[in-house]
Amino acid sequence: MARLITVTDPADPRLADYVRLRDVNLRKSLEAEHGLFMAEGEKVIRRAVATGYPVRSVLTARRWVEPLSDVFGDAPVYVADDDVVEAVTGFAVHRGALASMERLPLPSVAGVLAGDLPGQGTGGRGEVPRRILVLEDLVDHGNVGAIFRCAAALGIDAVILSPRCADPLYRRSVKVSMGAVFAIPYARMGDWRDGLAEVRAAGFTLLALTPDQSAVPLHKVPRGERAALLLGTEGDGLSSRWLREADHPVCIPMSAGAMELGVDSLNVVAATAIACHELMRD
Structure with a gap:
């Protein structure tokens, strides 16, 4: 009672x-x-x-x-x-x-990548993830919550956060996600500089989403058995280091009309929704 x-x-x-x-x-x-x-x-x-x-x-x-x-x-x-x-x-x-x-203890990055999530409160499914998101330095709690909601809706298996990313369990993140932060297993890197090496070592192809229209469209890139989509901040995007470390820089093609209007990119949440939908097509 x-x-x-x-x-x-x-x-x-x-x-x-x-x-x-x-x-x-x-x-x-x-x-x-x-x-x-x-x-x-x-x-x-x-x-x-x-x-x-x-x-x-x-x-x-x-x-x-x-x-x-x-x-x-x-x-x-x-x-x-x-x-x-x-x-x-x-x-x-x-x-x-x-x-x-x-709060419950977060699993390690290795644990999330292996699907080994004993006792995790973030929806641990116990499955080995094939499609994941890796967020670099997204500090806006609303954006982080919205990205988790996109990930949950579109079937993404897990999310990895860089050390400086906003807290998914902060009130605004939870509220914007409508509780989706509880549905997706996630972990936080301990080291930004070498964090991607652990993801690659687990067998993931690293796809760096960029607004640069000279990059290969996401739908044309082979993803392999396991793929990690890297997402950067809304203002600056991914760091030059993470772009260099990725296997493929990828973009969402913009229409010619949009380019003429000066619309050369999408905000990070809209881009995430489109990219997640494409990533889960195979």
């Missing part, structure tokens, strides 16, 4: 997990220190619980207690009026409930 606890004071220390959710620097520090992340809304909370993340506590309005009562377990459920919730979090929570979830 859930433990319902009515709170009326925004400064109640029991609500420390939920303080100032829009303060990125504070949240990065707090969440790393306490090993937690935020799940917002019924659908996302259910997906997090279904993939094995333990619930630390819940903050919700009373009207959401009954719809979510089956997922609370024995975690404390702090029930508060909307104005109290807003005072704590720093914004109006329209999705009904917030859950503080306990």
Whole structure:
């Protein structure tokens, strides 16, 4: 049975997990220190619980207690009026409930590439991946969440992050992904400089997506049994080092009309969706 606890004071220390959710620097520090992340809304909370993340506590309005009562377990459920919730979090929570979830240890890159994911909470399928994404230095949490959503929708097997990539479990990433960050196994490289060597050693063909229209169109490149699509930041794209290390630079062909209008590339999320669809065609 859930433990319902009515709170009326925004400064109640029991609500420390939920303080100032829009303060990125504070949240990065707090969440790393306490090993937690935020799940917002019924659908996302259910997906997090279904993939094995333990619930630390819940903050919700009373009207959401009954719809979510089956997922609370024995975690404390702090029930508060909307104005109290807003005072704590720093914004109006329209999705009904917030859950503080306990993080689980991430697997190693080698473990993800081998499909060896014991105990992982990120949807570990136990299958050896054939098609993966490798993200280099994407620091926008919304873009990372959207890319995970594309990957989950289009059948990508796993995602590897460079050391400086944004946290997929940051609240905005989770929210934008609609919980897809729980469906895709992922790992973070410990070393950017030599990180691609481990992916290549696992038998992956490295395909570097670039807006450069002199690159080979993605649909014309042989991918082999295992292929890794490398994606860079929306502004600068992939680093010169990763472009050099790739087996093939590849592009999404732009129409002549688009080029005449000065539209020479897509944003990273749109490009990812198109590229993932093409990558999964064989």
